[in-house]
Amino acid sequence: MPDFFARKRVLRDRSRILRGVYEENLLIARRGFNCDLRRKRSLSRRVLAYGIVCAVMLVLHGLDVTPVPSRSSDEVETPVIATDEIVVTASPVKSVSVAELRTLEQKSDLPLSRMLGLGIHNIVIDAGHGGDDLGAIGKTGIAEKDITLDIARKLKARLQDLGYPNVFMTREDDAAVLLAERVAFAQSVEADLFLSIHVNWLPNTPVNLIETFYFGPSRDKRVLELAGQENRGSEYGLNDFKEILARLGTVMKVQESKDFAESIQKSLFVNSSRKNRKIRDNGVKRAPFVVLLGLDVPSVLAEISCLSNPAEELMLKTDEHRRDIAWYLAEGISNYLNTGAEDDFQ
């Protein structure tokens, strides 16, 4: 008898999977179709799409964490972050119509800037810490805030050399800037991409590792239940909604941030490991960092290496090493942006 049930489960899994593969491919194929349409879409429709995007981003934000100031909203609430448990509050947008969701779903594989047909990239570089906030301090006294600022400056110069003119820094000198101010700044320059630079500190181990973070929604049951409640007015049932949210959540900001994070991580690690065979790849991870929260564009935070590693600290004191790291970051950014460009290739 158990055998019978096991077989039945396999068959059920299999047909679910086949259907999933089919639906996913239908979506990709449809995207190809939309790509062509997109070229002909008028500006007013772009603006409309943008409005819907903002609205849904707000819903998504509302589900993930407390909403943060966003360009399309006058209501400003204080961001609340819980590290262990995601805090859930009501979202400012009560319901989204089925049609709106469908439109979004069809386009949701495209990065936001691309969805709006914007060609120029505004890149915001965030040098971690600053002013009184020193960040980590090495044994020889070198401070994280100084390393991040220098790398940010070098990165900006490198990106401009590579043909990205619109690079902005959340701080240009040793100033204390609040996290919320950094987010607000990125919004004010209409960032398309946000990269925050930090140096790791591991108190209990001498290893040197690289890791990159992005922010993403949660699988928390409570969050999904709330989604059901918030959207009771819409024609979708909780299950449909879950699916759409999962798709939107993954393919829009989250998928993009993850792709961006992977590109940064890959370039940092592959290049760094050529120089230092002992450095470790800690991969791309999700985490609730405040600076990554408030933006509806791909946002990542890179821990470029570990200041707690004595050899690395000595290296970080050299101009050459900091320049190398800046160049690796630039390569990661440029690789990421070039992948996206494939969309426009016919």
Add this chain to the structure above:
Amino acid sequence: MIFNEEQRESVLFFGVDLGTSRSAICSSNGTREWIESFVGWPKDFIAEKVIGKSVLVGTEALQHRLSLDLYRPLDRGVIKEGIEGSERAVKEIIRHLIELARPEPGQRLHAVVGVPADSLKINKLAIRRAVSEHVHSLMVVSEPFSIAYGIDLLSNCMIVDIGAGTVDFCVMHGTIPSEEDQKTIFTAGDYVDEQLYSLLLQKYPNSKFNRNMVRQFKEQFSFVRTIDEQICVELPVNGKPSIHDIKDEIRRACESIIPPIVETITEMVSRVDPEFQTRIRKNIVLGGGGSLIRGIAQCLQEELSEYGDYQVTRVADPLLAGAFGALKLAQDMPSRYWEAL
């Protein structure tokens, strides 16, 4: 499953694994082949005359690399130099693989193509565009997923696909894997090559060898932990070819990818609903060229035993497992789905 005889006859199903370093095909008429994922076009008119072909694929392309513009189309490094070239190169690889399967004239071609899970490497839309020229109906899936499907492990397992540029991890839950179920790290085959290269360079600073040679040493001798054989190769040291023992270097280079894989497996398992963790631990399956490293499954299992009762195995034919799973997907797919695409 019941097929209409006629319909069955007129369709050739195939599964393709489009890899960074190797690409493979399995088809319903029995073809099972792999090639190196290299495509090259003669650099100029003279080169074309000498070679006698306008495009070369696989080993042939590698052999003539000096007179070719060479592409490894799924490699990000190359995409930078020309997106257009990469897409053309993918088309050539597909065309070449389909030729290997010898479809009959007039046969409908239904393909499932597995691509690296690392979404960066590949734009699924671009792949669809490149492939659809040669087939009637097409589906694109991610690589570790097609391996899982091929061996009927649809739930409660984790696939670890050790490729050239990436190791792709994928937890199966009986549905198509979501973003959360997948992870990619970069300490893979190419990384082992880099390590071995620098270890050999340290030991023989006056010797001449390139990365290609180093990769061949690795593929011939790779192992972790211990084996009872000597590993000696001929190296030109100080200009004179002589025999050298590189066993220790091979071992150290191969073992360098163990810790990050162990760490990622434990991290991903810990994220799974505790109810299923035990079953997944007993079902870790390795695939990809890197799983051919001798002793790697055993070694991972031992390292993992610190974190629970793990069982690690390897798929039967790592270089073809992806293409095989893709073929199985193609054959299992209801025909109404094929029609709609």
